[in-house]
Amino acid sequence: MTGPVATDPASDAALAELLLQWAPRQRWFAHKGAEVRLQRLERTPLDEAGVAQLVALTVRTGPEGAAESTVYAVPLTVRHAPDESLAAALVGHLPDVDGARAWVYDGPHDPTFTRALLTLVAAEEGAGSPAFGVHGTSADGGLPVPAGAVTKVLGGEQSNTSIVVGAPQGSQEVPLIAKVFRVLNAGDNPDVVVQTALAGAGCERVPRPAGWVDGQWTAPDGSTAHGHLAHLTEFLAGSQDAWRVATAAVEAGRGFAAEAGELGAATAEVHAVLARELPTEPATPERLAALADGLAARVAWACAAVPQLEAVAAAATARVEAVRGVTGAPDLQRVHGDYHLGQVLHSASRGWVLLDFEGEPLRPLAERSVPDLALRDVAGMLRSFDYAASAGARSGGEEAAAAWAAQCREAFLASYAEGTGVDPRVPGSAAQTLLAALELDKALYEVVYEARNRPDWVRIPLGAVHRLTS
Structure with a gap:
């Protein structure tokens, strides 16, 4: 040429x-x-x-x-x-x-x-x-x-x-x-x-x-x-990203539970297709032990970086160590890998559309292509609801933001469970144990990031850490 x-x-x-x-x-x-x-x-x-x-x-x-x-x-x-x-x-x-x-x-x-x-x-x-x-x-x-x-x-x-x-x-x-x-x-x-x-x-x-x-x-x-x-x-012309839609709802004093439920259904659909179309791997005790090792290292790293976390160090360690004893965990599969409201568009004709399956850009490509727990995507979206509630709040304070996020969380998980048969809300289930550990892992990372870059925001993930370790 x-x-x-x-x-x-x-x-x-x-x-x-x-x-x-x-x-x-x-x-x-x-x-x-x-x-x-x-x-x-x-x-x-x-x-x-x-x-x-x-x-x-x-x-x-x-x-x-x-x-x-x-x-x-x-x-x-x-x-x-x-x-x-x-x-x-x-x-x-x-x-x-x-x-x-x-x-x-x-x-x-x-x-x-x-x-x-x-x-x-x-x-x-x-x-x-x-x-x-x-x-x-x-x-x-x-x-x-x-x-x-x-x-x-x-x-x-x-x-x-x-x-x-x-x-x-x-x-x-x-x-x-x-x-x-x-x-x-x-x-x-x-x-x-x-x-x-x-x-x-x-x-x-x-x-x-x-x-x-x-x-x-x-x-x-x-x-x-x-x-x-x-x-x-x-290119989906005229679409809006979910972050803007969600924060606009918060600013206007509107709930987002219906939209969160639809997003849970869309996420479940994508996970189900990926599990069917691309290779999966069993969540063996060895893989879960390796996951627990990584989660425990994150707890130690975060507590060393942010002294405020020392008070929850023991509870956080216990939460992630519980992953070692999980039985009946869902198979590992291809996932989004960097899932949050900014990675989703709302199209008037197609509803929620997911974007950017590249995974976390700073992780090596080989790691981003390895099958993972689909619940890691779920954890990412739950953390994103928490941020949207606080970032969009103009009045009503932290209590109103927490209630808004809780409604989104419940609606998302209910629809996700209906679409996949995996319900992280069931007490004592493998899905509940894994999701709690994965969400805590992400919240701990967020605490360190905010403490270093946006101290005024550290209260958002810190609140989640206290909720997940109580």
């Missing part, structure tokens, strides 16, 4: 210097404040003119002897003349191979880059070399890629970059959203694998897929790594 990138070692060196100054200031850069050193830069064109380019930027952070290497995907466009419409997306300048000046732009903000990415998927074409290259794939039975698309970068994301791909006015094509993964990890990204499996099974609780881009690059150890670089799915 393309020829070699029009560059030379001097140009690559100039680009690397430019990116080392620019990248650490971007929201998706995971090592803000750390010393950053270049390990490797690779780039390949995505179009015949070489304007749209993709860079694999490998950097080392931390002190020598204990440094970590991370590979970032950096989409760029490189032009031989400035484009005033892209002034806000300017990365900087560098000399090209002829010594003339070149203008470098942040690729997702340039429609030329997005068109090149879409072309790879629609035509199922490749670009680059065996060392660093990419290839597009259309999902079986997936949505078509719009021609002449209008694009817009979504704001607010932390770890990835998403581009809305709107169909031309008057077109009947479905708008898409292209998520560009910023940290490159070898292996299949769960966001692609899990959503594709759900959609392929006819589940309408996830956006319909259009395709993805995968590729190969040089891993930090010099080997060739392969994995996903971007994912294209349906």
Whole structure:
């Protein structure tokens, strides 16, 4: 599809210097404040003119002897003349191979880059070399890629970059959203694998897929790594995320129990399909013992970090140690992995739709792809209800917020139990023991986070810790 990138070692060196100054200031850069050193830069064109380019930027952070290497995907466009419409997306300048000046732009903000990415998927074409290259794939039975698309970068994301791909006015094509993964990890990204499996099974609780881009690059150890670089799915125009819907209800003094019940049913549906479509594993005593070890380590870590927790240390330890004696635990399966109200949209035509099955971005990809307890997703949503109640409260105080969250909790769990047959509300059941430990684990993490970053918020998870250990 393309020829070699029009560059030379001097140009690559100039680009690397430019990116080392620019990248650490971007929201998706995971090592803000750390010393950053270049390990490797690779780039390949995505179009015949070489304007749209993709860079694999490998950097080392931390002190020598204990440094970590991370590979970032950096989409760029490189032009031989400035484009005033892209002034806000300017990365900087560098000399090209002829010594003339070149203008470098942040690729997702340039429609030329997005068109090149879409072309790879629609035509199922490749670009680059065996060392660093990419290839597009259309999902079986997936949505078509719009021609002449209008694009817009979504704001607010932390770890990835998403581009809305709107169909031309008057077109009947479905708008898409292209998520560009910023940290490159070898292996299949769960966001692609899990959503594709759900959609392929006819589940309408996830956006319909259009395709993805995968590729190969040089891993930090010099080997060739392969994995996903971007994912294209349906964009649900006019939908609202559940966090906004929930906090708006709190602010207006409205309950959210009916919506929480519907969300519990949607979560149950997704978990049931995943258990049917993707591999599961038994929750053996060995796996539960390993889980208990990790939970106990979290208790010790949190109590050491926040002295206020010392009063509940013994009760918290007992709560998580109870996991070792659980019998009849549900099988381990693929889960969402980072489930909260911000990961769900409400569509007028489809109800609740779940997004972003990538798991916790800071965890290694291999860990995010391992079957887990579905109740971990349940625990995440229960904690999110608690936060929404407190964040949205304008009057009525903590008592009213606690009552609002309790109503949501009960409605969610009732619907979830009806849909899965797993009822964490049954006293002494395996599900109750596991959910209590998992929710406590998440609340302890939240206490430490809030104590370090938002002390005024620490009361929210601290209250949950006291409730779960009483």
